[in-house]
Amino acid sequence: MIKNNCLEYFFEPSRCAIIGASKNTNKAGNQIIKNLISSNYLNNGNKIFPINPSETGEVYGIEFKKSFVDIEDNIDLLVIAVSSNRIDEVVTDIENRMDTHGDLKAIITVSAGFSETGTIEGITKQELLLNCCRKNNIRVIGPNCVGIIDNINHFDSSFILGTKRVAGGISIISQSGAVGSWLLMAWASEKPVVGFNKFISLGNMADVNTVDCLEYLGNDEDTKVIGMYMEGYKNGRELMNAAKVVSRKKPILVLKVGKSKISSKAAQSHTGSLAGTDKIYDNAFKQYGILRVDSMEELSDTLRAFDKVKLPKSNRIFIISQAGGPGVYCLDNLADNDICNLASISSDGEQKLTEALPSFASIGNTKGYIDITAAADADQHRKAIEIVLEEDSVDALILITVPTLFVGAKDMAYSINQAVINLKKKGICKPILPVILYGDSVSEARTILEENGIMTVPTPDRAIKVLRQLIRYSLYLREGKIC
Amino acid sequence: MIKNNCLEYFFEPSRCAIIGASKNTNKAGNQIIKNLISSNYLNNGNKIFPINPSETGEVYGIEFKKSFVDIEDNIDLLVIAVSSNRIDEVVTDIENRMDTHGDLKAIITVSAGFSETGTIEGITKQELLLNCCRKNNIRVIGPNCVGIIDNINHFDSSFILGTKRVAGGISIISQSGAVGSWLLMAWASEKPVVGFNKFISLGNMADVNTVDCLEYLGNDEDTKVIGMYMEGYKNGRELMNAAKVVSRKKPILVLKVGKSKISSKAAQSHTGSLAGTDKIYDNAFKQYGILRVDSMEELSDTLRAFDKVKLPKSNRIFIISQAGGPGVYCLDNLADNDICNLASISSDGEQKLTEALPSFASIGNTKGYIDITAAADADQHRKAIEIVLEEDSVDALILITVPTLFVGAKDMAYSINQAVINLKKKGICKPILPVILYGDSVSEARTILEENGIMTVPTPDRAIKVLRQLIRYSLYLREGKIC
Numbered sequence: 029m030i031k032n033n034c035l036e037y038f039f040e041p042s043r044c045a046i047i048g049a050s051k052n053t054n055k056a057g058n059q060i061i062k063n064l065i066s067s068n069y070l071n072n073g074n075k076i077f078p079i080n081p082s083e084t085g086e087v088y089g090i091e092f093k094k095s096f097v098d099i100e101d102n103i104d105l106l107v108i109a110v111s112s113n114r115i116d117e118v119v120t121d122i123e124n125r126m127d128t129h130g131d132l133k134a135i136i137t138v139s140a141g142f143s144e145t146g147t148i149e150g151i152t153k154q155e156l157l158l159n160c161c162r163k164n165n166i167r168v169i170g171p172n173c174v175g176i177i178d179n180i181n182h183f184d185s186s187f188i189l190g191t192k193r194v195a196g197g198i199s200i201i202s203q204s205g206a207v208g209s210w211l212l213m214a215w216a217s218e219k220p221v222v223g224f225n226k227f228i229s230l231g232n233m234a235d236v237n238t239v240d241c242l243e244y245l246g247n248d249e250d251t252k253v254i255g256m257y258m259e260g261y262k263n264g265r266e267l268m269n270a271a272k273v274v275s276r277k278k279p280i281l282v283l284k285v286g287k288s289k290i291s292s293k294a295a296q297s298h299t300g301s302l303a304g305t306d307k308i309y310d311n312a313f314k315q316y317g318i319l320r321v322d323s324m325e326e327l328s329d330t331l332r333a334f335d336k337v338k339l340p341k342s343n344r345i346f347i348i349s350q351a352g353g354p355g356v357y358c359l360d361n362l363a364d365n366d367i368c369n370l371a372s373i374s375s376d377g378e379q380k381l382t383e384a385l386p387s388f389a390s391i392g393n394t395k396g397y398i399d400i401t402a403a404a405d406a407d408q409h410r411k412a413i414e415i416v417l418e419e420d421s422v423d424a425l426i427l428i429t430v431p432t433l434f435v436g437a438k439d440m441a442y443s444i445n446q447a448v449i450n451l452k453k454k455g456i457c458k459p460i461l462p463v464i465l466y467g468d469s470v471s472e473a474r475t476i477l478e479e480n481g482i483m484t485v486p487t488p489d490r491a492i493k494v495l496r497q498l499i500r501y502s503l504y505l506r507e508g509k510i511c
Numbered sequence: 512m513i514k515n516n517c518l519e520y521f522f523e524p525s526r527c528a529i530i531g532a533s534k535n536t537n538k539a540g541n542q543i544i545k546n547l548i549s550s551n552y553l554n555n556g557n558k559i560f561p562i563n564p565s566e567t568g569e570v571y572g573i574e575f576k577k578s579f580v581d582i583e584d585n586i587d588l589l590v591i592a593v594s595s596n597r598i599d600e601v602v603t604d605i606e607n608r609m610d611t612h613g614d615l616k617a618i619i620t621v622s623a624g625f626s627e628t629g630t631i632e633g634i635t636k637q638e639l640l641l642n643c644c645r646k647n648n649i650r651v652i653g654p655n656c657v658g659i660i661d662n663i664n665h666f667d668s669s670f671i672l673g674t675k676r677v678a679g680g681i682s683i684i685s686q687s688g689a690v691g692s693w694l695l696m697a698w699a700s701e702k703p704v705v706g707f708n709k710f711i712s713l714g715n716m717a718d719v720n721t722v723d724c725l726e727y728l729g730n731d732e733d734t735k736v737i738g739m740y741m742e743g744y745k746n747g748r749e750l751m752n753a754a755k756v757v758s759r760k761k762p763i764l765v766l767k768v769g770k771s772k773i774s775s776k777a778a779q780s781h782t783g784s785l786a787g788t789d790k791i792y793d794n795a796f797k798q799y800g801i802l803r804v805d806s807m808e809e810l811s812d813t814l815r816a817f818d819k820v821k822l823p824k825s826n827r828i829f830i831i832s833q834a835g836g837p838g839v840y841c842l843d844n845l846a847d848n849d850i851c852n853l854a855s856i857s858s859d860g861e862q863k864l865t866e867a868l869p870s871f872a873s874i875g876n877t878k879g880y881i882d883i884t885a886a887a888d889a890d891q892h893r894k895a896i897e898i899v900l901e902e903d904s905v906d907a908l909i910l911i912t913v914p915t916l917f918v919g920a921k922d923m924a925y926s927i928n929q930a931v932i933n934l935k936k937k938g939i940c941k942p943i944l945p946v947i948l949y950g951d952s953v954s955e956a957r958t959i960l961e962e963n964g965i966m967t968v969p970t971p972d973r974a975i976k977v978l979r980q981l982i983r984y985s986l987y988l989r990e991g992k993i994c
Binding site for chain 2: 053055056058059140141144145187189190202203205206207209210213217257259283285286287288290291293294295323324325351352353354355356357359360362363364388394395397399403430431432433434465466467468469470487489
């Protein structure tokens, strides 16, 4: 198989045609056009061509074409959104188009009903499409995928509902359209909305596969971190070789499912992926620099962290809590983890804290932890952060605070931000994860911090998990192996 | 010590005085009056008496009193919100009041600066207050607590910000004011808001302690489930004896911190509680019917579940997923749990499912699991639920669905609700936990279900954890021991 390595046409085509375009708002061929327009695809002189022999007039102000033949422009990307039963016609159209124009570079097939059905009929349809594309040097994503989004290039060819198109440094490769949609819907619901760069729904991987995408995103300057949802991959060696190269350049996080016999069997029915023995994957991930996460929440949190938070130098962390209970809860979660250790601080540092903090503050009783108590005002929060992060022995900080009558959430946010600014002036740029408890009543404070580039997490347990992965990657870059 | 067992005055006093009442909105003595008024405390003929010798005029329309002497009504409950440095004066006032009126039944002391400081001065102050109360047969909650809320009796004496006062069957006992506030703020941010009955912040437990509250809530008809945040308890036998009685009547969930040496030491600095060996607590909890949870999220989810969801008969659960990826993810989480098993269904049931569902649906490949695929419409969701729950071998159901263009979130919600109604007509009332993925875009659908009494959870992993605890309690009632 000849690969033209033209994956860029999946993210920044200048002419995009949709076979199966529709006026019916319940059809993928309608939503894709809506999403393309909403993503501002048309603003840079790009063009959309809705194709449907049965439709007349316009869809979202764009005139329908009866077929390819009617299009004079060169088409880069074709989206196939018709029933798999019509794949014969589509393939004939592609052949004709390539004979006359030779223009198509990439095809996204969102339609289902191909090899994922496990039927001979479905497999044959997929082969038909694939053979046509191989012959004509066209790359294919799908079938049975939900599309591609690129927020930097303003291109959304997906039929996902409810996403918000904010750009960021995260890119996603998902073997499940639903899991991908879930992540994007979650990010659209965060306050502030979590931005991302590229989203790739792989579907059946008839042609473009995990490794192609991993390599492409590895070389993509705008991708700071790669997140993957994976059920299995048939060529493990190829995947690990790619991971080895890419993971030195940027972190790769994977949520690999099919851990148990039962779930692995279900994964096979789903995307036909052999999930393989989980232990083998687990070891290979560690060896080749892939950071495995255990839950969707951890995937989401850690992707955000790698995009926003500076890597800690090592694993010595400090916890400042303004509230005893949540502080102890955080320490419990720390004790359960295998990577983060508590940092000692100097007696000089302890002395400074004693002078700066309320008299009841608990300093020096527990290694790596102080309870500054609810009596601590906003400026005492600032001082505590600065004193602790000025210590050479501290690599990262979790700050837990519960806004009260005495100190409002916004004042706390401004003080935390000020501490970060003051530390920067002294050349100290260490990760700090503020946990402001909780919910809607502190969302303004969290937004203030996020807008100043300081990532926040909702709970202490999630803060520990995030720091754990940041440290794992930091140690990997130094030691060449994931702990 | 004589106990008058008058805990009811903490929840439904008809006359409530606040020493340290203030016009200053940054003071607890202001917020408490604001919260009392917001909770509609005054609507049933109850009265509030703000006391402060230095204040004149009104606070929120209620006239200040210079001292107790000026109050003619009988006072049931006194809230102390002045600095601990003024405890001498307060105690003298209480003594005088009891001499002249003999009316006080209960005192909530929110002020800090008592035994929790670990200083002789603080301990002496607490002793002074306690001795006065013992002598006069007055029960005390605190010091160093954030107050009491009772949403059924419309009484909020706390100074917590951001709560919403919706009534429900959950009651909370918290050894940390901050953890309690965190939970209530979390529930206030849920859509729809999570209701609760009583919230008790214990503080230093000078008098009223965990066991008093556990017994009281055990006898409280409006409390369906009890949630506790615990750092430690000095009289383990007393606690376990109380738990043994109460846990037969209603579930008790506990988040017990101080698992590790480090966190246990920090807990000791916080509330002076000896956390003890975690393993001992763990075994005792199991023996005496207390359900232990591992995180705040699990505490919140399972409390909601015990309030809303019928107990499953046993541990045989079934998973219906409309999306492959999230389904496999759910199976992974199921494999990690120690209680829930997958349920077999009859060949007759499988036949019915095959007839009712889309041709690509994956039925019978994985025990206890079907993937109905994105091709399943709303009515096919309904049919699948009904067919599965009609099976005798199924005790509970998780339904995972990702709304798409083809089936909207609201339609799915109505279909799920219809299935529950249809099953009820046939006398089948088994727990069903719908997981609609994800976020803001499905919040209307979740609200439809919640308003119809069907609890929803945001993710498949959380659904497994919730069912696990429901099953643990169900098996405990049958077998007398927590698995």
